[in-house]
Structures are given as structure tokens and as C-alpha cells.
Amino acid sequence: MNILAPLGAKEEVEMLAESGAEEFYCGITPMEWMEKYSPGVWINRRNPYAGFPSFKDLKEAVRQAENYEIPIFLTLNAPYYMEKQYPMLIDLIKRCTEEVGIKAFIVSDPGLMVAMKNKVPEAAIHVSSLAAPMNTGSIELYKQMQVERIVLPRSVQLNEIPALKEAAGDVELEVFILNDGCVYEESFCMTTHSAGAFCSQSQWDYEPFHSDGNKVLSEKDFKILNDQVNDYREFVWFVNDCNCQIANDGLPLGPCGLCSLGKLEKMGVDSLKVVGREGAPYRKLASVQMVKAVIDQVRAQASEREIEKTARKIRNQPQYCESGLMCYYR
Amino acid sequence: MKFAVAVQSIRDLKFVKEPWAPIDSQNDIEAELQTTFFRIWQDTFGEVISPDRIIFGSEFCQYRLPAARVVKKALDYCWENGMDFSFATSYVHEEKFKQLADILSLLDEAIQESEKRIEVIVNDWGVYYYTKQNFPRLDIIIGRLLNKSIRDPRVAHYYNESNAPEEGKDFFKKTGLFSEPFRQFLNDGKVSGFEFDQLIQGNSLSEEEAKQTIGLHFPFGCVASGSACMVGFIDSDKADKFRGDPECKQQCQFYVFELKNKRHLDMKNRVFQKGNTAFYSHDSGLVKTGLESLQTIENARAVYSLRLPV
Secondary structure, eight states: OEEEEEOOSTTHHHHHHHHTOOEEEEOBOOHHHHHHHOTTSOSSSSOGGGSBSOHHHHHHHHHHHHHTTOOEEEEEOOSOOOGGGHHHHHHHHHHIIIIIOOOEEEEOOHHHHHHHHHHOTTSOEEEOGGGOOOSHHHHHHHHHTTOSEEEOOTTOOGGGHHHHHHHHTTSEEEEEEESOOOSSOGGGBOOOGGGOOTTOGGGEEEEEEESSTTOOOOHHHHHHHHHHHHHHHHHHHHHTHHHHOBOTTSOBOSOBOGGGHHHHHHTTOOEEEEOOTTSOHHHHHHHHHHHHHHHHHHHTTOOHHHHHHHHHHHHTOHHHHHHSTTBSOO | OEEEEEESSGGGGGGTTSTTSOOTTOOHHHHHHHHHHHHHHHHHHSSOOOOSEEEESOSSOGGGOOOHHHHHHHHHHHHHTTOEEEEEOOOOOHHHHHHHHHHHHHHHHHHHHHOOOEEEEEOSHHHHHHHHHHOTTSEEEEOTTSSOOOOOTTTGGGTTOTTSOHHHHHHHHOOSTTSHHHHHHHTTSOEEEEEEEOOTTOOOOOTTTOOSEEEEEESEEEEEEOSOOSSTTTTSOGGGTTSSOOOOOOGGGTEEEEEEESSOTTOOSOEEEETTEEEEEOOHHHHHHHHHHHTTOTTEEEEEESSSOO
16 A cells, blocks of 8 residues: 655655655646646646646656656546647657656546557556546446556545455555545536635535425524534535644644555555645645554554554544544545 | 426426426426526527426436336336436446446336337446446436536636637537547447536537537536535434435435525526535526527437426
């Protein structure tokens, strides 16, 4: 079970590798893409400025990572691409495979997966969680498309993973372990973060009404719904990294699956994704260190109870752990 | 042009034959949009026509997946009334994937017995693959959740501004489903059509691209859908809310929310959340644009939902 860390600049390679990262992922948006489509059309799920600034920098990051025998994967997981974007995408994949040394591409669009198999068959595909591989049917589909890895969406819970693992066979499974949740299913959220996350609660008031005819909600209904909205707001707050806060001890807050690492190991999960390419270097460092501390226990074959205890101790936020709302897996 | 009515509950089936008539179970929003939709239909096409197809089932929530006997009942009603039948499916986690397989099997048997055609509208690539592999007699329609255009009512009206780059504007209006690699991906499946939302920024659908059935949904477009249902967890302990199985009691059929934005004050479309899915409602301009665009497509289908479609 490898720790997959986000990378935003070549300067981050050494500190993250030395702290326990075993795989990296990152993004890049070629300048010609931005010139042609504007920075509003994202080549992957994050804004262009969350990625590497140049191929030169990316190549240098790959070279440094190779010194640690760490592969770098590149995100090309925009929700969709139109026909005329394919030539530029294929050129990018060829260049990154042949010249830069990228080891795999994280892709969500089945059309791009087909194009890659046709034009750059040596390029490995990791199916992004944006492709919503949440049942054995989708696992079978992507397996048949000869992908190397499938990233399970955040909504997949522990009890679902064994069946998906069995269906995946030799195809690797990756799961989310730390930071940045999604209130909606990532694959089915048709919004853009360029306007801020749609789910960010502070921008919305929720006004309930009856969905069945023009019945009037009773006072009791309003009370129940008001309580529910308050719980929902709290959940959204956790999902959005506790309003992007850092705890008093300097550790980043936000969605977390550290308690479940023992179970994930037993289920045969291959990779643990730390989210946050666009985050500050310190946030990435602290996140990798947290996962590494718990993984060390897993590798030392500690019991599930000990692992859970260690995870909670490291998080040092008992009230948040108790709430359950910060947990990726329950 | 074909006309389909989408219903998500068996009790609404009885309204399908005259979808323009007032319906007790509609709320004010749904009634207002019904009036708008059929007024613009009449302005555009003249007399309203009776629907030729029922689309039954929820595209958005696996916990709205009906029992197989309910699907059979809907199918029987549909065929008894001389209409074609489509079964709409949502994205599904593994447990519901198995339940869905039973329904697909039932529909496949119905085709064998009747020699009629049945469509399955898929909103999950796993469901697409499973249907293609196991039930080749079923016609597959690629649902609007697999048609990945940006549908963000906070900013969509800016995507068509005159000073926006042409290539950028084009991107936001197009679908990725008609690219050559995507056609290859779909070419061994029995795909007979594609579903679209009428986008606030406008859709770009050339006749060349639209050789198969193009279904355009009215009067609600999907913004976002997910597992964190706003009301399904009402009875759960707080620590168990918004992830995993809500042991759903269908609370979305009683409660819905209007989402009012405090930052994007220039938003032009209202936003509602029913259960696990947020929708933007169509204004008269969107309905008009959508219906007019269907006139230019050879195999066009207007899909009208009586209710907020969960």
C-alpha cells in the first residue's frame, strides 16, 4: 500500500520523498491550451495554476523522483474533451511518456482512454474517481480497457471494497485517505470550482418546502429540517477541510481515513491518495507525514485497534474524530 | 419530433397521458414550470401532442430504484396505453447494482415475450457495460449524467458572452460524446440515443452529430448529484449522516429545498435540491431555445418531467 502524494512544483519532491511519499501525481496545462481555450477551460480537474508551470520543471521533478525510485503520474481528468482537443492531448501524452518520463495518466473520459490505447498504447492509464467506478460493472469495463489502476470514488465505503477488489483482479485499486472531500459525487458534479465549490455552504440559504403538492410544512417539519440543515452544514464544513483551517498543532484539517488503514491493507488496496495538488507545500508535507506515521504501524503488523488508536492520537482532534462527519470511511 | 414524459413514481403514471393538465401532487414550482413549458410548446409547435413514450425511473438516486414488480406494472401500463417504454437508471453502488440486474433481466424477458423494444437509459458506465454484455436486446440511451457538460447556474450565463474566446465558448456548448474516440468506445454497444440537458450557455448540436435519438430534458437541468442526500439521513444518528447507506425512507418525496445564493446575485435560474441532487429550473427562454433546437434535429425527443426528477 503506497502513499500517493500531490505535487505542485519540483521543489516539493525531496521533502515529500524524504517524508514517506512513494508515488506522486501532478498536473500541467500547456500554454497553448490556455491561449486557445482560456484558463477557464481546464485540462484536468484542477485550475491550470495548480499544476506545473513548465515541462522543464516537470522533467526535473521526474528526474529527482527517479532518484528515489518514485513514479510520477499526470492528471488528465477533465470531465470531458471535445473532438478537436484530442490532437493536443495525444501530443501531450506522447511527450510526457517519451521525453518527460511520466509513468501513468489519471483519466476519467472513456473517449480519451480509447484514444490513448490507439495512439500511445505504451501509456499506462489510471482510471480517475471522476469516472465513478463504484460497482463491479464499471470495474469490469475498465479492466477490459486494460487500465493499470482504478481510483475508487470517495463515496465507496469499506464494506464495498472487497467485491470491487475481487472484480479488479490484477488491476490496482487506489482510495482516498486524506483531505478535500466532495459533497456531491465528483463524477456527477457538473459545476466548476472556478466560481468556488458549488457545495460551499456559506454561499447558500436552504429554504424547505413540501415536495408533495402544495401542502404547508408544519412547525414540526420546519424544526426537523432546520436541524437537518445544521447537520448538513457541519458535514459540508468538514468536507471543505474545516473551512481550510490548520489545527493548533499545525496539522491540516479535513476528511480523513487514517483509522481505516489496517482494514484497507487487509482488503488489498494498493495506493492511498493524499488530496491537494493546489495546497501549500507545508500542507502536503504534514499530510504525508501523518499517513506515513500510521502506515508504519500497519507495516509493523499492529492490530486494527492499535492502528486506530495511533491514527486518532496523531490527528489530535478527538472531538472531530468522534463527530464521524470528518471520516472518509465509517 | 417525439415526446416523452418522465415519471419517477408509479403513482404519477396516471398523469402521463395528459401531462399539461393540473396535477394534485405538484408543488407550485412544478406547476409554474408546467404552464411555462406547454405555453411555449404551443407557441413553437401549435397544438400540444400526446406523449408517445414513458420514461420510468430515477436517473439520480439508487435508493429510488423501484422493485422489479413495480417496473413491470409501469411497463404494462405503458404498453396497454400504446406508448413506448424506457427505464431510467441512476448510478449505483454494488448492492443496488445487483438489484438493478434483476430489473434488466425482467425487461429483457419482456422483449422476448412481446417482440417490442425497450430502452434503458444509463447514467453509469458500469451499468452501460453490464447491459451491453448481458442484455443485447435492450436499446441503450446514454443518460444526461454521462453527458459531461458544465451546468453551473452560478456562472453559465457568462460562457456565451460576446467577448469570451470562441474556442472556449465552443467547449462549454459541446458534448464529448460525439468525438471519434468516444464513438469507438460506444460502437459495439446497442446505443440508440443520447440525452442532454438544455444548457444555460446553449447547446451546440449539429445535424451531422445527431443521427441517433437526441433527448432533451425539460424543465429541470441537473447541477450536481451525489450520495450525501440532504433528507435521506434525517432519522440517522448524526455521526452516521451523509455517507453510506441512509436506510432511505424516501423523505425526498416530502421535502425539497430551494437553494438561494448569497454571493452570485446575478444568477438567472433558480436552484432546487431534491434528495441527493441539485437542479436548475428552466426559464421561458431556455424552454424556447430548447424546443426550437429540437426542430433542427432529425431524431429529436423532448423529455418532459412532471416533477423535480428524483
